[in-house]
Amino acid sequence: xxxxxxxxxxxxxxxxxxxxxxxxxxxxxxxxxxxxxxxxxxxxxxxxxxxxxxxxxxxxxxxxxxxxxxxxxxxxxxxxxxxxxxxxxxxxxxxxxxxxxxxxxxxxxxxxxxxxxxxxxxxxxxxxxxxxxxxxxxxxxxxxxxxxxxxxxxxxxxxxxxxxxxxxxxxxxxxxxxxxxxxxxxxxxxxxxxxxxxxxxxxxxxxxxxxxxxxxxxxxxxxxxxxxxxxxxxxxxxxxxxxxxxxxxxxx
Amino acid sequence: xxxxxxxxxxxxxxxxxxxxxxxxxxxxxxxxxxxxxxxxxxxxxxxxxxxxxxxxxxxxxxxxxxxxxxxxxxxxxxxxxxxxxxxxxxxxxxxxxxxxxxxxxxxxxxxxxxxxxxxxxxxxxxxxxxxxxxxxxxxxxxxxxxxxxxxxxxxxxxxxxxxxxxxxxxxxxxxxxxxxxxxxxxxxxxxxxxxxxxxxxxxxxxxxxxxxxxxxxxxxxxxxxxxxxxxxxxxxxxxxxxxxxxxxxxxxxxxxxxxxxxxxxxxxxxxxxxxxxxxxxxxxxxxxxxxxxxxxxxxxxxxxxxxxxxxxxxxxxxxxxxxxxxxxxxxxxxxxxxxxxxxxxxxxxxxxxxxxxxxxxxxxxxxxxxxxxxxxxxxxxxxxx
Numbered sequence: 251x252x253x254x255x256x257x258x259x260x261x262x263x264x265x266x267x268x269x270x271x272x273x274x275x276x277x278x279x280x281x282x283x284x285x286x287x288x289x290x291x292x293x294x295x296x297x298x299x300x301x302x303x304x305x306x307x308x309x310x311x312x313x314x315x316x317x318x319x320x321x322x323x324x325x326x327x328x329x330x331x332x333x334x335x336x337x338x339x340x341x342x343x344x345x346x347x348x349x350x351x352x353x354x355x356x357x358x359x360x361x362x363x364x365x366x367x368x369x370x371x372x373x374x375x376x377x378x379x380x381x382x383x384x385x386x387x388x389x390x391x392x393x394x395x396x397x398x399x400x401x402x403x404x405x406x407x408x409x410x411x412x413x414x415x416x417x418x419x420x421x422x423x424x425x426x427x428x429x430x431x432x433x434x435x436x437x438x439x440x441x442x443x444x445x446x447x448x449x450x451x452x453x454x455x456x457x458x459x460x461x462x463x464x465x466x467x468x469x470x471x472x473x474x475x476x477x478x479x480x481x482x483x484x485x486x487x488x489x490x491x492x493x494x495x496x497x498x499x500x501x502x
Numbered sequence: 503x504x505x506x507x508x509x510x511x512x513x514x515x516x517x518x519x520x521x522x523x524x525x526x527x528x529x530x531x532x533x534x535x536x537x538x539x540x541x542x543x544x545x546x547x548x549x550x551x552x553x554x555x556x557x558x559x560x561x562x563x564x565x566x567x568x569x570x571x572x573x574x575x576x577x578x579x580x581x582x583x584x585x586x587x588x589x590x591x592x593x594x595x596x597x598x599x600x601x602x603x604x605x606x607x608x609x610x611x612x613x614x615x616x617x618x619x620x621x622x623x624x625x626x627x628x629x630x631x632x633x634x635x636x637x638x639x640x641x642x643x644x645x646x647x648x649x650x651x652x653x654x655x656x657x658x659x660x661x662x663x664x665x666x667x668x669x670x671x672x673x674x675x676x677x678x679x680x681x682x683x684x685x686x687x688x689x690x691x692x693x694x695x696x697x698x699x700x701x702x703x704x705x706x707x708x709x710x711x712x713x714x715x716x717x718x719x720x721x722x723x724x725x726x727x728x729x730x731x732x733x734x735x736x737x738x739x740x741x742x743x744x745x746x747x748x749x750x751x752x753x754x755x756x757x758x759x760x761x762x763x764x765x766x767x768x769x770x771x772x773x774x775x776x777x778x779x780x781x782x783x784x785x786x787x788x789x790x791x792x793x794x795x796x797x798x799x800x801x802x803x804x805x806x807x808x809x810x811x812x813x814x815x816x817x818x819x820x821x822x823x824x825x826x827x828x829x830x831x832x833x834x835x836x837x838x839x840x841x842x843x844x845x846x847x848x849x850x851x852x853x854x855x856x857x858x859x860x861x862x863x864x865x866x867x868x869x870x871x872x873x874x875x876x877x878x879x880x881x882x883x884x885x886x887x
Contacts, residue, residue, distance in 0.1 A: 251780070278777070281778060283805070293774045300668050300689050302537075302538040304539065304541050304545030305540075305546060307730070307760070307762065307805075309549070309646055309758065310540070310545060310646065310649070326803055351689075352690070358887060360886075371882075405644070405646065405757065
C-alpha cells in the first residue's frame, strides 16, 4: 500500500538567499515518515535538495525541521498524521540558526555551546531500570545488577537536535542567549559533577544576562523537546540555585 | 616535498575512520560526502557494539575482528559507548542445544562469556520472556553511529584533514589508466570543481559499485537492506539476542529510552531509497515479542531500512555472506590510484581503515605506521567547530 502526498519544501541557497517554497508530489509506502517523504523528494524528484539525516530513529538529532510550522524530528512523524494536520505538508528549516541551504542549518554556534557545557553524551548516574516510571507493573522495582554489570553507562537523553533553539522566543530576540539546550546541559553536567569548583564554574556559565535570567519562561523548549529533556525546568532550577548561592554569600 | 593527497569518498564509518588513520600518518586527506555525515548505511545501523557473539559460530574471522575492535574502541572512544553487555537467550530446546556450540565458539574467538541460569537471566532482565531456559552474557555494547563518525572526523580534522559534506562526486578524473582525482558538486551552492589527488579511496558502502563504475571497474558489493523497528521504551539493560543461528528479528538493542528490534535481509539494486515492506515491520514485532513480551504493548517510535554493503559471493545467500571486509586495489583491474574498501561492520571500521591505509601508504611509498588503536579521539562536537 502507498500514499501520495504533496510536500511544500523550503528551498534556499546558503545564507537564505533566494528563499522560496517548491511543491513536490511524492508516492511513498503507507507507513512512511515525513523524513521518508523528504528522502523520496530527493531520490525521485530533485537531487539538488539538501537536508540533514542519519539515524532515522530519533537518536542522532540531525534531521530536525519545522513540519506544518512546528519543530519535530521528521523521522518519527508519520506522513499520514502530518497530512491530516495540513495538506500540502509544509517543511521548513529550523528557526534561529543560520541557513546553510534548503533544510540545512549551520549548527556551529550550537555545538560550541554544547561543548562549553561539558555535558557528556553518556553518563553513569542513572539506575539501569526503571526507565519509564509509568505502568511497569512494579517489576522494575525488583531489578538488581548482577556481578560484573555495575559499570553501566547511559546515553544522555538530549540528542542535540536544536529543536529547543528553534522553538525558543528568547533565542529570536537575543542571539547571544545561551539557549535552552546549553542551559539544560549545564544543569545536567553540574548534577553529574562531584567537583565543587567545577560545579561553581558551570553555575557561573548559566548565570548572567545571556544566561538563565534571559529566559521569558514560555516553556516552548520543554513542550517541543522530542526527548523529554525539560530544559525549562532545568533553567528554573538553576535560577533557584544561583539565588541560594547569592544568599549564602551575603550571610557568610 | 609536498605531502601525498588522498581523497576519501564517503563519510560513513569506514570513510571517517580511514580519514582519521591517514591524517595521523601525515597524509593530506580530503573527505567528500554527498550528504550529512553518516547519512547512508552507517547512520541507520543497529547501534550495536558487537562482541562478536553474533558471528562467532559461523564466521570465526568476523567474530575475532569484532571482539578485538570492541576492546580497542573502549580505549579510544570511551565516552561514546554504553557498556551494557549482551545476553544470548535460549528459549527452547533447539536454542539450548545451540548454546554449547555458541560457548565453544566464544572460547575460540576469545570472547568473554558467562552462563546465566534462568533465574539469573530473569533477575538481570525482568522484561525477558519467562520462556527463557538459560542465557550467556557477552561484552556487547551500544553506541550511536552518527557521533561515532563525527568523533573520527573531528579528530581527522584536528590533524589537518578537510571534510566536505553535501559534496557529491559526479565523476572520477581518469586518464591513461590512472584516477587522478574527483569531480564534485557542492549541493548547497551548485558549484562544481575538480579535486586532484595522488589516490582516491572509494568508501561508498552500498554505493561503492556505482562509484567504481565511474572508472569502469566492478566491485562485487550487493546492497542488502534490513528493517529495524524502534519501540518507544527501553525494555532491557543488555542487548538481547536469540541464542541460535542469525535470523530475522532475533535481536533487541536497548538505546537510551528505546529498544531497537532487528532485522530482516533482502536484496535491492538501488540503495538510494528503500521502501519498507509492512510485513517486515509486523515480523519484527512478532519476533521481538517472543524475546520480550512487553514489545507487544509498546508503541512503535521509528522504522528504518538501509542497505548493508555486503561483498557478494556467487551462489551464497546474503545471511551467510561473511561480515568481514575486503579491500580492492583496482591496479588488478588495470586502474592505478584507486582503491575500494567495503563490507565489514561499523564496529570494525577502525580495523578496515587500518587495512586500507596500509595498502594506500604502501602505494604512496610512505612507511608511516598505524596509530589509531592507541590515540583517543577528540570530542565529536568539534566536528562542527
